[in-house]
Amino acid sequence: MHCDSLPGVKLDFAPMEGISCWPLRRVLFEFFPGADRCYTPFIAANSTHSLKTREKKETDPGHNAGIPTIPQVLTNDPGAFLWAAEEMAARGYPEVNFNLGCPSPTVVTHGKGSGMLADPDRLMRFFDAVFEGLEGKDFFRAEPGKPGIRVSVKTRVGMDDEGAAEALAVIFGSFPFSRVIVHPRLRTDYYRGEPRKEIFRLMYGRITLPVAYNGNITTVREFRELVREFPRLESVMIGRGVLMNPALMREIRGGPPLRADELRLAHERLLSLWLSDIPEFSGVIGKMKELWYYLGPGFENAAKPMKRIRKSRTEAEYRAAVSALFDTCPLLPEEERTWRP
Numbered sequence: 001m002h003c004d005s006l007p008g009v010k011l012d013f014a015p016m017e018g019i020s021c022w023p024l025r026r027v028l029f030e031f032f033p034g035a036d037r038c039y040t041p042f043i044a045a046n047s048t049h050s051l052k053t054r055e056k057k058e059t060d061p062g063h064n065a066g067i068p069t070i071p072q073v074l075t076n077d078p079g080a081f082l083w084a085a086e087e088m089a090a091r092g093y094p095e096v097n098f099n100l101g102c103p104s105p106t107v108v109t110h111g112k113g114s115g116m117l118a119d120p121d122r123l124m125r126f127f128d129a130v131f132e133g134l135e136g137k138d139f140f141r142a143e144p145g146k147p148g149i150r151v152s153v154k155t156r157v158g159m160d161d162e163g164a165a166e167a168l169a170v171i172f173g174s175f176p177f178s179r180v181i182v183h184p185r186l187r188t189d190y191y192r193g194e195p196r197k198e199i200f201r202l203m204y205g206r207i208t209l210p211v212a213y214n215g216n217i218t219t220v221r222e223f224r225e226l227v228r229e230f231p232r233l234e235s236v237m238i239g240r241g242v243l244m245n246p247a248l249m250r251e252i253r254g255g256p257p258l259r260a261d262e263l264r265l266a267h268e269r270l271l272s273l274w275l276s277d278i279p280e281f282s283g284v285i286g287k288m289k290e291l292w293y294y295l296g297p298g299f300e301n302a303a304k305p306m307k308r309i310r311k312s313r314t315e316a317e318y319r320a321a322v323s324a325l326f327d328t329c330p331l332l333p334e335e336e337r338t339w340r341p
């Protein structure tokens, strides 16, 4: 699906560990169509060459049927990346995405995620090894009727120094990435503050591969301004903006704004999918509460029912609190929402 008003720009739902899991991706596609593609939260590939239970679920083709899904891989081991890419190709995924953005201390201290941006020479050697390895693999080589798996990358603009961006642009341009998704923050920014637009402009200007933008797009107006400013964008990736307003991508395509009745039905469906996935309700409620952190501020006078949702422990308490919210609090119109990521 392309944006009718803005042909050619694709809309991607961002990977978000613990949040953008298969139940949420499925509900978004069923209730609020608008995204062209979804990314899984990262799969941590290591030398054990095995997937954890959650990673198996996220990449189970049955869970993603009908939803263009791109598994994301996090590793600093070329062999582990090749293993993961082959696994994903075997499951039928046409693309894998490489994570160069995760700012979490446990990831960065192991020299993974955005930690890999600290040493551009080493990063170059890493991708040299990856693409050299891929060249020899059948699952990478395109043949008639078999496109071969593609590799895209999602990156920040540096570890703690904007000065690295130029070298990073050269590195990405040296390999056949299908897309370079730039989240224009440093690792030290985490997800806070304004995205560094000028550094994005620099990388956008330098990289001749398809470029995608990601960061703080929460309204149709912000999306329009972005694509006007950067008309060559292949895609725009949105994460928290969709959690705050699940109909955002539909609206970007000229569709109607979010309605409370459809959100209520979508919530019910999400809850039932999570209940089918996680045996303990304590696990399910954690997922739902995390989502309410983003959805809650979109409702008027919701402080009390939101507190009830946060304090709920059992399924009955949780359901009663959510009903109270939907019964008593209207959705705020987009222009009156003050909460932003």
Ligand SMILES: Cc1cc2nc3c(=O)[nH]c(=O)nc-3n(C[C@H](O)[C@H](O)[C@H](O)COP(=O)(O)O)c2cc1C
Pocket (backbone or CB within 6 Å): 014, 015, 016, 017, 018, 019, 040, 041, 042, 072, 099, 101, 102, 154, 183, 191, 214, 215, 216, 217, 237, 238, 239, 240, 241, 341
């Ligand atoms: C809770 C959370 C988990 C995230 N997990 C991932 C992840 O697994 N992989 C990744 O590339 N980015 C991850 N991100 C970053 C998002 O994909 C995105 O880059 C970031 O939220 C900025 O975009 P946004 O302002 O549209 O949300 C995560 C962000 C959040 C808030």
